[in-house]
Amino acid sequence: MKRSDKRKVIHSMKVGIALVLVSLLYFIKPMYDQVGQNGMWAIMTVVVIFEFYAGATLGKGINRGIGTLLGGAVGCFAAILADRIGGIGQYFIISSTVFSFGAVATYCRLVPRLKKRYDYGFMIFILTFNLVAISGVRMDKVVGMAVDRLTTIGIGFAICISVSLFICPIWASNELHYSTASKFHKLATTIQGNLDEYLKIASEKENQVADSSSIDYIKACKSVLNSKFIDESLANNAKWEPWHGRFGLYYPWDIYLEVGEHLRELATTLLSLNACLQSPKQPSAMKRQALKEHCEVFMLTMGWILKELGEGIEKMELCQTKDLINPKLEIVKLLLSPRLSSSCEMEV
Amino acid sequence: MKRSDKRKVIHSMKVGIALVLVSLLYFIKPMYDQVGQNGMWAIMTVVVIFEFYAGATLGKGINRGIGTLLGGAVGCFAAILADRIGGIGQYFIISSTVFSFGAVATYCRLVPRLKKRYDYGFMIFILTFNLVAISGVRMDKVVGMAVDRLTTIGIGFAICISVSLFICPIWASNELHYSTASKFHKLATTIQGNLDEYLKIASEKENQVADSSSIDYIKACKSVLNSKFIDESLANNAKWEPWHGRFGLYYPWDIYLEVGEHLRELATTLLSLNACLQSPKQPSAMKRQALKEHCEVFMLTMGWILKELGEGIEKMELCQTKDLINPKLEIVKLLLSPRLSSSCEMEV
Numbered sequence: 289m290k291r292s293d294k295r296k297v298i299h300s301m302k303v304g305i306a307l308v309l310v311s312l313l314y315f316i317k318p319m320y321d322q323v324g325q326n327g328m329w330a331i332m333t334v335v336v337i338f339e340f341y342a343g344a345t346l347g348k349g350i351n352r353g354i355g356t357l358l359g360g361a362v363g364c365f366a367a368i369l370a371d372r373i374g375g376i377g378q379y380f381i382i383s384s385t386v387f388s389f390g391a392v393a394t395y396c397r398l399v400p401r402l403k404k405r406y407d408y409g410f411m412i413f414i415l416t417f418n419l420v421a422i423s424g425v426r427m428d429k430v431v432g433m434a435v436d437r438l439t440t441i442g443i444g445f446a447i448c449i450s451v452s453l454f455i456c457p458i459w460a461s462n463e464l465h466y467s468t469a470s471k472f473h474k475l476a477t478t479i480q481g482n483l484d485e486y487l488k489i490a491s492e493k494e495n496q497v498a499d500s501s502s503i504d505y506i507k508a509c510k511s512v513l514n515s516k517f518i519d520e521s522l523a524n525n526a527k528w529e530p531w532h533g534r535f536g537l538y539y540p541w542d543i544y545l546e547v548g549e550h551l552r553e554l555a556t557t558l559l560s561l562n563a564c565l566q567s568p569k570q571p572s573a574m575k576r577q578a579l580k581e582h583c584e585v586f587m588l589t590m591g592w593i594l595k596e597l598g599e600g601i602e603k604m605e606l607c608q609t610k611d612l613i614n615p616k617l618e619i620v621k622l623l624l625s626p627r628l629s630s631s632c633e634m635e636v
Numbered sequence: 637m638k639r640s641d642k643r644k645v646i647h648s649m650k651v652g653i654a655l656v657l658v659s660l661l662y663f664i665k666p667m668y669d670q671v672g673q674n675g676m677w678a679i680m681t682v683v684v685i686f687e688f689y690a691g692a693t694l695g696k697g698i699n700r701g702i703g704t705l706l707g708g709a710v711g712c713f714a715a716i717l718a719d720r721i722g723g724i725g726q727y728f729i730i731s732s733t734v735f736s737f738g739a740v741a742t743y744c745r746l747v748p749r750l751k752k753r754y755d756y757g758f759m760i761f762i763l764t765f766n767l768v769a770i771s772g773v774r775m776d777k778v779v780g781m782a783v784d785r786l787t788t789i790g791i792g793f794a795i796c797i798s799v800s801l802f803i804c805p806i807w808a809s810n811e812l813h814y815s816t817a818s819k820f821h822k823l824a825t826t827i828q829g830n831l832d833e834y835l836k837i838a839s840e841k842e843n844q845v846a847d848s849s850s851i852d853y854i855k856a857c858k859s860v861l862n863s864k865f866i867d868e869s870l871a872n873n874a875k876w877e878p879w880h881g882r883f884g885l886y887y888p889w890d891i892y893l894e895v896g897e898h899l900r901e902l903a904t905t906l907l908s909l910n911a912c913l914q915s916p917k918q919p920s921a922m923k924r925q926a927l928k929e930h931c932e933v934f935m936l937t938m939g940w941i942l943k944e945l946g947e948g949i950e951k952m953e954l955c956q957t958k959d960l961i962n963p964k965l966e967i968v969k970l971l972l973s974p975r976l977s978s979s980c981e982m983e984v
Contacts, residue, residue: 296746304739308731311770315727328767335763340746379663383656391652398644415683419676422659517865560908
C-alpha cells in the first residue's frame with residue numbers, strides 16, 4: 289500500500305472512532321439526560337470539522353467555536369431587543385438584522401485575505417446568528433438554548449481534536465516540508481532527463497517519440513509548476529498546528545512558499561528547454577558535439593546542487609556540502625560564460 | 637466599482653434576501669405550526685449551500701439532497717434493525733454501523749475523482765446517517781423525524797435555488813468562458829511587452845530596471861500560468877448549471893480546460909523568454925539589429941493571432957479572420973525558418 293493510501297485509511301478510521309465516541313452522548317443514559325437532543329450538535333461538529341490534516345481540523349474547530357460564540361452573542365442581543373419591542377416591530381428588527389448581518393458577513397467571506405483563514409468562521413457566524421435570532425421569535429429561553437448548543441459543540445470539538453492530534457496525527461506542516469524538499473528532487477530529475485535527451489540527440493540517434501521516462505520527468509516538472517494552490521493551502525493549515533517537530537511553532541512557512549515560487553520559476557525554464565529538445569529542428573552534429581561537454585558539466589552540477597539542497601531541507605540540516613556548492617557554481621559560471629552569452633545573442 | 641466587486645455585493649445581498657425569506661418559516665404562524673423547530677434545517681441549508689456561482693449552489697444543493705436521502709434511508713434501516721434487536725445488542729449494531737459507514741464514506745471523500753464532485757454529498761450522508769441512526773436509540777418516531785427534516789431541507793433548497801438562479805444569476809460557465817478568452821489577450825499583451833523590451837535593448841537604450849508596465853504583463857502571464865486550479869473548479873461548477881447562454885447544456889468544458897492547458901504552456905515559454913531579456917548578458921548591437929525586423933514580424937503576428945482567437949471565443953463566433961491567419965502563419969514560418977534553426981542550435 290502506498291504511503292498516501294495508508295494515510296487515507298488511517299484518517300478514515302479516525303473519523304469512524306470520533307463518530308463512535310460522540311455517539312456515546314446518546315448511548316450513556318446520564319449523559320443523554322444532560323445534553324438531550326442537543327447532542328446532535330456534537331455529531332454535526334465532528335462530521336463537519338474533522339479534516340485530513342490536523343491543522344485544518346484545528347483551524348475549522350477554532351473558526352467554528354469563535355463563529356458560534358460571536359453569532360450566538362449577537363443573535364441573543366437581536367432576539368432580546370426584538371422581544372422588548374414586541375408586536376410587528378420585532379419582525380422588522382429581526383428581518384433587517386438577518387439581512388444586514390447576513391450580507392455583510394457573506395461579503396467578508398469573499399474578501400481573499402479573510403476567506404483564506406476565516407471563511408468557515410464567517411459561515412458559522414451567519415448560521416448561529418440566524419438560528420438564535422430567528423428562533424428567539426418563537427422561544428423564550430434563547431440564552432439557555434445558545435449555551436446548551438455551545439456546550440455540545442465544545443464536546444464535539446474536544447473529541448475531534450483529541451482524535452485528530454493524539455491518534456497518528458497527519459500534519460499539514462510535514463506535508464509541506466517534505467513536498468518542498470521533493471520539489472528539488474523532481475527538478476533535479478527533470479534536469480537529468482533533459483540532459484539525457486540532449487545527449488541522445490547529440491550522439492546522433494534518431495529523435496524518437498518521447499518515451500515513458502521522459503513523460504515521467506515532464507509530469508514531475510509540471511506537478512512542481514502546478515503546486516502553488518496546494519502549497520498555499522498546506523501553509524495555511526500548517527499555521528494552525530500546535531508545537532511539534534524540530535522547529536516547534538517557528539517553521540518559516542512564508543519562506544517555504546517563497547522557495548516554492550522560485551522552484552516554479554525554474555520549472556518554467558526547464559519545461560521551455562524541454563520544448564526546444566522536442567523541436568524537429570535540431571542543431572548540426574558539429575555544434576552539438578561542441579556544446580556537449582559544457583552542457584554535461586553544467587546540467588550535472590545544477591542537478592547535484594538541487595539534490596543537495598533538497599536533502600538539506602528534508603533532513604533539516606545545514607547543507608553539509610555548502611562549501612562545495614559555491615566554488616562549483618563559480619566554475620560553472622566561468623566555464624559557460626562565453627557560451628551563455630553567445631547563446632543569448634541568438635536566442636533573443 | 638469594479639465588475640468583480642459589484643458581483644460580490646450582488647451575491648451578498650442575495651444571501652441576505654434568501655435568509656429573510658427562509659426566516660418567514662418562523663415568522664408566519666401557520667407555517668411555524670407546520671414545521672416547528674425543524675425550520676432550523678431550512679436556515680442551515682440556505683447558509684451552507686448558497687455559493688457564489690449558481691452552479692456551485694446547485695451542485696451543493698443536489699449533493700445535500702441526495703446525501704440526506706441516502707443517509708436518512710440507511711440510518712432509518714440501521715435504527716429499525718437496532719430497535720428490533722434491542723438490549724445491549726442495539727448499541728453494538730449502531731456503533732459498528734456508525735464506525736463502518738463513517739470510515740468508508742470518509743475514504744470516498746479522499747478519492748480525487750469522487751471528491752471533485754461529490755465531496756459534500758458524502759459529508760451530508762455521514763451526518764444524516766449518524767443523526768438518524770444515533771437519535772433512533774432515544775426516539776421512537778425516527779422515520780417521521782427524517783421526513784420532517786427532509787421537507788424543511790427541501791424548502792431551504794428551493795429558496796436558495798430560486799434566489800440564486802432568478803435574481804441576477806452569477807454563472808460559473810460565463811466566468812470560465814470569459815476568463816479563457818481573456819487568457820488569449822493576456823498572452824498577447826505579454827508578447828507585446830516582450831517585444832517592446834527587446835526593441836528597447838535593440839535601440840541601445842540602457843537596460844533599465846523592469847518598469848511598472850513590464851511588471852504588469854509578467855503578472856498577467858503568471859496569472860495565466862497559475863489558472864489551472866481555478867479553471868478546474870469553474871468547469872466543475874459549470875457542469876451543474878442549467879440550460880443558459882448560447883450553447884445551452886452543450887458547452888464543451890473539457891475543451892475549455894484543454895485550451896487552458898495549451899495557453900499555460902505558451903505562458904511558460906513567454907516567461908522563459910522574458911527571463912532571457914532580463915539577463916545582464918545581451919547580444920551585440922549588430923546581432924540585435926539584424927534580428928530586429930524578423931523578431932517584430934514574428935511577435936506582432938503571434939500577438940495579433942492570439943487576440944483574434946481570443947475575440948472569436950469571447951463573442952462565440954467562428955473566427956472571421958480564419959482565412960487570414962493560416963497564410964500569416966505560413967509567412968512567419970518561412971521568414972523565420974533559418975533564424976529559428978540557428979537560434980535553436982545555440983540554445984540547446
